[in-house]
Amino acid sequence: MIRKYFLILIVFQVFQGYSQKFEELALTPPMGWNSWNKFGCNVSESLIMEMADAMAESGMRNAGYEYLVIDDCWQVGRDSLGNIIADPERFPSGMKVLVDYVHSKDLKFGIYSCAGSMTCQSRPGSRGYQFQDARTYASWGVDYLKYDWCFDEGQKAEAAYKTMSDALKASGRPIVFSICEWGESEPWKWGKGIGHLWRTTADIRDCYQCTFDWGGLGVLDIIDKQADLYEFAGPGHWNDPDMLEVGNGGMTPDENKTHFSMWAMLAAPLMAGNDLRNLDKATAEILMNEEVIAIDQDSDGHQARKFMDMGEYEIWAKPLAGGEVAVCFLNRTDEVWKLNYDWKKQTMYFAADVSIHQNVYKVKDLWEHKIIGKTDENLVKEILPHGSLLVRLSKLNK
Incomplete structure (x- = not known):
């Protein structure tokens, strides 16, 4: 009985240690690049490697962009033991090799999954496999998880995200947790301690102000929805108005500057979403403006x-x-x-x-x-x- 008690105590202390590491992540808003806005499902090993090269060589890494995040469509199924499988045609070397390559560029690697049974593009989700997937990501060396909310099948968002949060903490690897629930259940009210950032709106679209019957918001409409959320942001817990569209061609140079300026004012995660292999001078000057980035990364962590x-x-x-x-x-x-x-x-x-x-x-x-x-x-x-x-x-x- 005493031995069992001490075993439980040790497990508890280890978990508390992992939780402490979790809480020490993202003390400033995460910065990086995500594949979705530009490439959607058209992702591959070669693309991610080329993007890692571009992040290192263009100056983006030195400007503070450290996470390279592959979004939906990298996964195709599960093996007989339930382990998640990367698309063998698009990722022939396997995910561990890709992660190691990204790390070799002094970057951190991010991956995507979903709290539902399937992802938004109908790939395997993590529901029922949360702890198994978290262990897999940790074994690959993943540093960041974007976790979506499609095919939720009536789950309660807070409980669903807490399950994956617990799984990440138990994995033993510090992994930044991005809650991508679109703001439907007001995650800013419950997300602190569960995740490090939480989406506050539907997906961003590459336009200054526009509406879509099928969903999505322009930059100005997203800004409007942030005005009353300032009290919920701070070191380790950030409101996330979605990824950047700077450089994707849908906005004027002044609109792109407004987009970037206001994301910095909002202490928003700065996740670029353009093709970094073809980074023109005007886009580079926006994304790598050190003085504007400093506003976003200010250590006090206030949202405007x-x-x-x-x-x-x-x-x-x-x-x-x-x-x-x-x-x-x-x-x-x-x-x-x-x-x-x-x-x-x-x-x-x-x-x-x-x-x-x-x-x-x-x-x-x-x-x-x-x-x-x-x-x-x-x-x-x-x-x-x-x-x-x-x-x-x-x-x-x-």
Whole structure:
């Protein structure tokens, strides 16, 4: 009896250790690349290897993009023991070899599954195989799991995701857990401790503002749904407005900058979704803007609040570490916004340790990479249609 008690105690302590490792992951929003937005089901070993090469050689890895995530359609069935099988035609070397290749590029590997009996593309899901799949992923060296919500068959989302969360913790390998439940059961209210990030909306589409009868949202519609979720974000637990469409051709350069600026303001995971093998200069300048990425990756982990709503003009503010603040002026319209902003008259509160009335702050444009004024003078700027102005306020030395 005593021996049984000590065995139980040891198992409990080991599990607690794994849980501690789990909680220490994703202290800033995860950054990486995902195959779905550009390639859908057309994934293969050669594609992922080429993308790993591109991430390493293009500067993306050095900019902070570390997870290379293969989405749906890599799996085709299960063997006689129930082990998940990768498509042998598309992944002839096996998943472990692919993972090792990605790791050899100083990147981390992410994989996809689903809480239902099948994935969204009708491949084998993980329902009933959660612990077995988690052990398999761990044996391959997987670092990140995106877990979808198709064919859920009436399951309760919180319970379903907790089961896989427990399985990942028990696997013994630290694996970032991405809850892809589309926000239907408000995962921001229960996801902390179960996952590291949770989708807040339906899938993103490559457009600034658009609607689809069959589902999906444009960038502006997704932004609107984030406004009241700021209290649920922080180190290790992030609201996820979905992957980036920057570079996929559906938006103008100004719309792409707005997309990236607002994802940074929202402390969103930055998961690129374009073809990195053909990374043009304009796209690279957006995705690898170090100053904008720094807003997203700020160690305090605050999500921006909509500080001022003037209908088609909005001002969002995000407190940063060290008593600084990021401010984004968002022009939703088809016309130029002739901004003339009086910081002291219109700014009442940004953060507890930021006082526009007591201190003077320099204003740095994070796209032009230059100081464009101070808070003791009006900010005058033309913001293009569907564009934005992203600035960082830093206190001037006295």
